[in-house]
Amino acid sequence: MTNWLEANDSEFVCYCIEVDKKTIVDAIKNGNDTLSKIKESTKACTGSSCKELNPSGKCCSKDIKSLIKLYADKDSEEKCSCCCNS
Template sequence: MSEEKCCSCCSTDSKDPVIGEYVCYCNHVTEQDIIEAIENGALTVKDVIDKTGAMKNSNCAVNNPKGVCCYSDIVYVFNKHMENTKL
């Protein structure tokens, strides 16, 4: 996957997604928000980010309990739900 990363904090890629209350803590984006973005026409991770406002004004080291960028979690949730829509 060659999605362009959208924030400066994406230098650390987490291999183990841990989805809590939010997928993007900086902007309070939930898994349901991502699902709704897909249902409303988001076809790429960038579309999801644009539709949900995820990763805007990121301060992941402070806001995300994992202390890393949420990009890999957004990708994980996006892929999980895109696969479900193809079934």
């Protein structure tokens, strides 16, 4: 998993939709502090090609939840409904 505190703002979190760290962090700072709200506001975690496009071969939902934890100090138990259901 990526160390999001050290990652560049331009690093992709969601490879399917090409959403970067800065976009996710800005959304969190604007009150989008759940996976559902991030999906709605940025369209991240709404694709279906995670295994093919993400270098980790996994859904970005866990990375988004990590960013929510880091920048909103909030845990999310929400499940992803895109390609991987994680």
